[in-house]
Amino acid sequence: MADLVKASRGERLARRAAGRGPVREFLTFVLGADVFGVELARVKEILSPPPITPVPRAPREVVGVCSVRGLLVTVVDLRVKLKLEVRPDTRRTRILLATAPSGEAVGLWVDEVLQVVRLTEPDMELTTAGIGTEVSEYVLGVGRPQGEFIVLLDLAALVTG
Amino acid sequence: MADPTERARDEFLSEAQEIVETLSRNLLDLDASVRGGSIDPALVNEAFRAVHTLKGLAGLFGAARLGHLSHRLEDVLDDLRLGRMVLGPEVLDALFASVDVYGRLLTLEREGRDEPSPAAEELLTRLERLGADAPNRAAPVTEYELDPGLLAVLTEYEEHRLRSNLEQKMRLYRLRVEFDLTTIDKALEDMKTRAKRHGEIITYLPAGEATSADAIELDLLMASRDDLATLIGALGADNVVIEEIPRRRSSMMNEPQRPTHGPLALGAAESVSPVGAGDAALEQGPSLRSLTQTVRVDIRKLDELMNVVGELAIVRSALARLADRLRIEGQRQLTAELQRLHRSFERRLAEMQAGILEVRMVPLGQVFDRLARVVRQIGREMSKEIRLVITGSETEIDKLIVEELSDPLMHMIRNAIDHGIEAAARRAEVGKPSAGTIALNAYQKGNHVMIEVEDDGRGIDEQAVLDKAVRLGKLAPEDTNELSRDEILGLVFLPGVSTRDTVDDVSGRGVGMDIVKTNIGRLGGIIDVQSEPGIGTKMTITLPITLAIVSALMVHVADQVYAIPLSTVTEALSLEARMPRTLDGREVITLRGQTLQLCRLDRVLALDRRKAPQPRKSYVVVVALGNRRLGIVVDHLVGQQDIVIKPLGRSLSGVHGFAGATELGDQRVGLVLDAAAIVDEAFAGPDTVARERGHLLG
Numbered sequence: 001m002a003d004l005v006k007a008s009r010g011e012r013l014a015r016r017a018a019g020r021g022p023v024r025e026f027l028t029f030v031l032g033a034d035v036f037g038v039e040l041a042r043v044k045e046i047l048s049p050p051p052i053t054p055v056p057r058a059p060r061e062v063v064g065v066c067s068v069r070g071l072l073v074t075v076v077d078l079r080v081k082l083k084l085e086v087r088p089d090t091r092r093t094r095i096l097l098a099t100a101p102s103g104e105a106v107g108l109w110v111d112e113v114l115q116v117v118r119l120t121e122p123d124m125e126l127t128t129a130g131i132g133t134e135v136s137e138y139v140l141g142v143g144r145p146q147g148e149f150i151v152l153l154d155l156a157a158l159v160t161g
Numbered sequence: 162m163a164d165p166t167e168r169a170r171d172e173f174l175s176e177a178q179e180i181v182e183t184l185s186r187n188l189l190d191l192d193a194s195v196r197g198g199s200i201d202p203a204l205v206n207e208a209f210r211a212v213h214t215l216k217g218l219a220g221l222f223g224a225a226r227l228g229h230l231s232h233r234l235e236d237v238l239d240d241l242r243l244g245r246m247v248l249g250p251e252v253l254d255a256l257f258a259s260v261d262v263y264g265r266l267l268t269l270e271r272e273g274r275d276e277p278s279p280a281a282e283e284l285l286t287r288l289e290r291l292g293a294d295a296p297n298r299a300a301p302v303t304e305y306e307l308d309p310g311l312l313a314v315l316t317e318y319e320e321h322r323l324r325s326n327l328e329q330k331m332r333l334y335r336l337r338v339e340f341d342l343t344t345i346d347k348a349l350e351d352m353k354t355r356a357k358r359h360g361e362i363i364t365y366l367p368a369g370e371a372t373s374a375d376a377i378e379l380d381l382l383m384a385s386r387d388d389l390a391t392l393i394g395a396l397g398a399d400n401v402v403i404e405e406i407p408r409r410r411s412s413m414m415n416e417p418q419r420p421t422h423g424p425l426a427l428g429a430a431e432s433v434s435p436v437g438a439g440d441a442a443l444e445q446g447p448s449l450r451s452l453t454q455t456v457r458v459d460i461r462k463l464d465e466l467m468n469v470v471g472e473l474a475i476v477r478s479a480l481a482r483l484a485d486r487l488r489i490e491g492q493r494q495l496t497a498e499l500q501r502l503h504r505s506f507e508r509r510l511a512e513m514q515a516g517i518l519e520v521r522m523v524p525l526g527q528v529f530d531r532l533a534r535v536v537r538q539i540g541r542e543m544s545k546e547i548r549l550v551i552t553g554s555e556t557e558i559d560k561l562i563v564e565e566l567s568d569p570l571m572h573m574i575r576n577a578i579d580h581g582i583e584a585a586a587r588r589a590e591v592g593k594p595s596a597g598t599i600a601l602n603a604y605q606k607g608n609h610v611m612i613e614v615e616d617d618g619r620g621i622d623e624q625a626v627l628d629k630a631v632r633l634g635k636l637a638p639e640d641t642n643e644l645s646r647d648e649i650l651g652l653v654f655l656p657g658v659s660t661r662d663t664v665d666d667v668s669g670r671g672v673g674m675d676i677v678k679t680n681i682g683r684l685g686g687i688i689d690v691q692s693e694p695g696i697g698t699k700m701t702i703t704l705p706i707t708l709a710i711v712s713a714l715m716v717h718v719a720d721q722v723y724a725i726p727l728s729t730v731t732e733a734l735s736l737e738a739r740m741p742r743t744l745d746g747r748e749v750i751t752l753r754g755q756t757l758q759l760c761r762l763d764r765v766l767a768l769d770r771r772k773a774p775q776p777r778k779s780y781v782v783v784v785a786l787g788n789r790r791l792g793i794v795v796d797h798l799v800g801q802q803d804i805v806i807k808p809l810g811r812s813l814s815g816v817h818g819f820a821g822a823t824e825l826g827d828q829r830v831g832l833v834l835d836a837a838a839i840v841d842e843a844f845a846g847p848d849t850v851a852r853e854r855g856h857l858l859g
Binding site for chain 1: 816824
């Protein structure tokens with residue numbers, strides 16, 4: 001995980017943030033054509049996709065199941081879940097491992113992992129206004145670090161059922 | 162988890178639970194003994210001891226509510242065993258209620274909730290009332306001119322037993338028995354058991370004369386109706402001397418006698434052992450010192466061990482593959498050595514697996530005892546007299562399964578009593594005995610345990626079931642004629658349809674059989690129903706013996722590997738020679754003269770055939786569950802493998818047909834078919850999907 005944190009950038013952000021309320025760290029990644037972020041603390045691991053076994057009859061967003069050192073993981077395609085464009089897998093495709101409240105290990109299939117950004121209150125707009133109602137339950141708000149636009153997702157909601 | 166206080170608390174809770182279960186068994190025996198017309202005093206005393214121990218435990222762990230209840234119960238049981246209270250139905254009911262209340266209090270304790278339980282308060286009031294109304298206080302002990310020396314050694318309970326035996330004109334005997342110190346626990350129990358057939362052992366005390374360093378002599382005071390010769394015939398041995406204690410006129414022991422010395426030499430005050438010692442040893446000894454050599458283990462620890470065994474099994478498969486590769490590469494010397502190691506490893510692993518499985522096994526009696534209490538309670542609630550006949554309670558099954566069984570079985574029994582057994586008047590009209598019989602039978606059949614719940618009630622009214630299913634929209638009216646008898650009975654497992662035959666019973670008081678079926682299915686079991694109008698209903702549950710590890714047949718379908726638990730597989734055969742045909746819209750083959758319905762796995766699972774076309778040759782895996790057989794069509798048979806089944810996560814809970822997933826050993830995961838679900842689906846209709854969307858609207 002440490003290598004993903006671009007320290008210089010993080011520090012710069014942190015300095016900027018000093019005295020401006022608590023800092024929250026988000027892991028950003030690409031889905032389709034957009035950049036998304038989830039709270040870093042909730043991501044347990046970033047994996048290169050292991051062999052995945054499809055589960056017949058499963059909901060469409062479930063890619064299948066895989067085993068991570070003996071742990072059975074349900075892999076969910078976030079692009080399907082969030083009704084985004086599905087592009088062919090590349091060598092940058094990753095799985096974010098998280099734990100659902102039920103104890104289920106869930107892997108979130110993403111196109112590419114970018115970096116960790118540190119956001120303070122002024123960088124964030126915690127509202128779901130203007131975002132499609134179908135997926136708004138998974139959205140915390142948007143982050144705008146230095147003019148970029150990141151959709152902040154609620155990981156807990158994404159991995160629940 | 163390693164917190165010692167927490168662990169001690171867990172131990173306390175599970176020990177308390179065990180004692181409550183013992184108490185429950187005791188009360189059932191007592192209930193039977195009361196109905197048999199005589200009360201076995203030993204049972205009352207055992208119940209007293211159980212509650213006494215619970216009180217002590219509760220005190221140690223600061224479980225105030227538990228302690229308070231135990232204290233009141235102890236008082237009542239003390240009154241009972243000392244003959245100060247009569248054991249009537251009201252008292253027995255209160256005692257039975259205590260088992261449930263204990264259960265609730267233990268649950269509250271376990272959850273760490275310190276809140277009052279209304280049920281406990283109510284029971285305490287009931288017990289209080291019992292105490293106040295206690296009739297029939299026995300006369301004081303001075304009526305008998307017992308020697309003060311003996312009286313000093315007897316506990317109040319023993320004194321009471323002595324008195325009541327003498328009232329029944331029993332003879333008194335002294336048995337001087339020499340015990341080997343190393344085996345005294347068992348030998349004494351054995352002696353007590355044998356003596357019990359002839360009377361009652363009132364007390365036993367050391368005889369005071371040590372004959373050798375590794376033996377001890379005990380004097381047993383016994384009351385019996387039999388004469389001396391009979392007793393000597395029954396209990397006599399080299400190490401046993403039996404003497405009758407002579408009686409003086411109508412009341413015993415007007416004058417001290419000295420048949421010999423020792424504490425039971427009535428009146429021989431000088432050789433009496435210290436009062437406190439005798440009393441304490443008798444009252445508390447057995448409860449403080451366990452006679453059995455058992456260890457209590459958290460089932461999760463066994464699960465962890467089983468997981469390790471599962472991982473080892475994967476290592477074993479890898480070894481076998483390595484040996485195969487070496488053989489192919491012509492390394493004969495190494496291959497032989499590796500194969501020898503592999504075989505030895507395999508054997509030890511199998512032993513270890515069997516050992517752990519054995520530890521997980523518990524007798525079904527654990528759950529049956531609880532059910533016996535339920536039967537009694539429900540019977541009373543509904544004013545129906547029920548005779549419960551239990552067979553096979555020694556049948557063993559995985560502890561986890563036992564835990565999950567009690568609710569479904571309870572629902573089935575409740576339904577049997579409520580819906581099956583007729584009211585007494587109705588039973589008399591049709592010439593049945595007034596008491597309804599519920600039979601609870603368990604037995605092992607191969608890798609499965611069968612549990613039957615059978616009643617001799619009115620049976621299930623097929624027409625009523627059909628009407629209800631139609632009314633609930635579960636069945637199209639035009640389909641009612643197409644169903645076979647078994648299929649109609651199977652409708653009782655649909656939500657809302659019940660086993661009750663009264664059509665106007667809209668409220669459907671019975672607990673849904675659909676829930677029972679779901680719960681049994683979750684354990685990898687299936688449930689079948691048979692019923693004869695006017696004769697009775699039999700529900701049969703088929704369960705796997707264990708959930709932890711299973712042998713499975715690995716198969717290939719459309720490039721995917723699936724595991725079919727071997728316990729459900731009867732055989733596998735090649736399909737091509739069998740010439741499948743279509744019968745009633747179902748694909749079938751004929752196997753040894755019998756029709757076998759087929760289920761094409763690629764079709765029912767809607768597998769992608771684009772990259773893995775149907776091979777020319779395919780196979781049929783025949784699975785049998787209960788009395789239903791199904792041929793599952795697959796592309797290839799891969800072989801047999803021991804697998805650890807891991808449950809699929811919550812987000813896949815709506816997916817039917819899979820019991821879980823398992824690691825295949827090459828980093829990949831294979832899905833385990835839920836044979837019970839597949840069989841159910843296949844028999845639900847010729848085309849399940851169309852049927853579910855069409856006629857079966859539920």
